[in-house]
Amino acid sequence: MSTAAPPEVFAALADPTRWKVLDLLAARGEGTATTLAADLPVSRVAVVKHLGVLDRAGLVAGRRVGREVRYAVRPERLDETADWMRQLASAWDARLAALKALAEEAGGD
Amino acid sequence: MEDQITRDVVIAAPVERVWALVTTAEHLGTWFGDDGADIDLRPGGALVLRWKEHSTVHGRVETVEPHSRFSFHWLTGGCDTPAADEPADGTSTLVEFTLVPEGDGTRLTVVESGFSTLALSPAAREERFASHTGGWAFELGELADHGARVAA
Numbered sequence: 001m002s003t004a005a006p007p008e009v010f011a012a013l014a015d016p017t018r019w020k021v022l023d024l025l026a027a028r029g030e031g032t033a034t035t036l037a038a039d040l041p042v043s044r045v046a047v048v049k050h051l052g053v054l055d056r057a058g059l060v061a062g063r064r065v066g067r068e069v070r071y072a073v074r075p076e077r078l079d080e081t082a083d084w085m086r087q088l089a090s091a092w093d094a095r096l097a098a099l100k101a102l103a104e105e106a107g108g109d
Numbered sequence: 110m111e112d113q114i115t116r117d118v119v120i121a122a123p124v125e126r127v128w129a130l131v132t133t134a135e136h137l138g139t140w141f142g143d144d145g146a147d148i149d150l151r152p153g154g155a156l157v158l159r160w161k162e163h164s165t166v167h168g169r170v171e172t173v174e175p176h177s178r179f180s181f182h183w184l185t186g187g188c189d190t191p192a193a194d195e196p197a198d199g200t201s202t203l204v205e206f207t208l209v210p211e212g213d214g215t216r217l218t219v220v221e222s223g224f225s226t227l228a229l230s231p232a233a234r235e236e237r238f239a240s241h242t243g244g245w246a247f248e249l250g251e252l253a254d255h256g257a258r259v260a261a
Contacts, residue, residue, distance in 0.1 A: 010224045085224075089114050092219055096118040098140040099217070103122040103130055 009081045012057035017042055018050045025060060025073045032068045113222035120215045124176045124208045127215045131206050132179050142166075156181050171203065180205035 012018060020040055025031050033051060037044040051071055054060040058077040062069040120127055130136040138146035142158035149155050149170065156168035168183035182201040202223040209216045 085114065088221065089116060092114060092116040092221065095141055096116055096217065096219065099127075099130055100118050100120045102136065102140050103120045103127055103215075 008057045009059065009077060012053050012059055013081075015050070015053075017046070018054055021047065021050050021054065022059065022073060025071055030070045030072050032070055034068070036071075113220050113224075115218065115220045117216060117218040119211055120217055122214060124210050124215045127208055127217055128176045128179075131208070131217070132173070156183065158183075168201075168204075172205070176208060178205070178207055 013022075017040060021036055024036055024039060033044050033047045036051075037047045040047060042050075051060060051062070055062060055071075059074060060071045061074050062071045064070075130140065132148065132150055134146045134148045137148060137156075137158065138144065142160050144159040144161045146159060147155065147157040150173055152170055152173060154170040156170055158166045158168065160166075166183055168181040170179075170181045172178050172180040180203060182203055184201050202221050205220045205222070207218045207220075209218075
């Protein structure tokens with residue numbers, strides 16, 4: 001299992017419009033650039049770009065149906081990233097606990 | 110909300126003692142690393158943390174406000190990083206310790222931030238910081254759950 005930072009995921013998630021795109025896709029199960037653009041304050045062309053970034057980060061996957069590409073969320077990558085953050089947080093908890101023990105032991109008398 | 114992890118702990122020891130534990134090589138090499146540490150405690154100074162079972166991680170001291178604030182940049186994914194690499198803005202996360210007296214003890218808060226800048230070019234970072242810093246950290250778990258439900 002990889003514990004490496006998924007920086008491309010963080011970079012992809014750092015944009016508020018891409019968050020909305022992900023959120024819409026998660027809520028609906030599927031969407032195209034056209035249907036997503038209808039609910040976002042940006043153009044279809046901009047949505048296509050955002051979907052490209054999300055796709056390269058492994059956060060969404062598209063499948064061609066006739067003339068359109070339907071996108072859906074790929075939860076694995078988000079789960080991995082959330083797990084990674086939880087691991088980092090628990091690493092800090094462990095370090096702080098060790099520090100507390102050391103400080104209180106040394107400062108006891 | 111930012112791309113950060115925040116943790117805190119209340120320690121039954123005065124800030125002076127906690128400060129010493131957080132900023133001296135002798136102690137950093139035990140509770141943080143487990144195989145020693147080096148630190149040049151001044152802004153821009155080098156920080157080295159060693160683990161027996163991982164590689165050595167290099168950092169750079171940013172802020173030193175005695176008994177109050179200490180921060181450094183480090184390569185948080187350090188295990189994958191060549192030891193010679195120096196952390197630079199945008200390729201590392203910032204770890205910031207804040208010490209506040211609380212009763213007879215100390216509240217120690219640690220914030221690690223900057224994950225979303227890890228993959229960006231300097232120009233892209235500048236552009237993004239100028240516009241928006243994102244609000245994804247809070248929502249990450251929620252969206253992951255969301256995605257999992259949809260996929261189920």
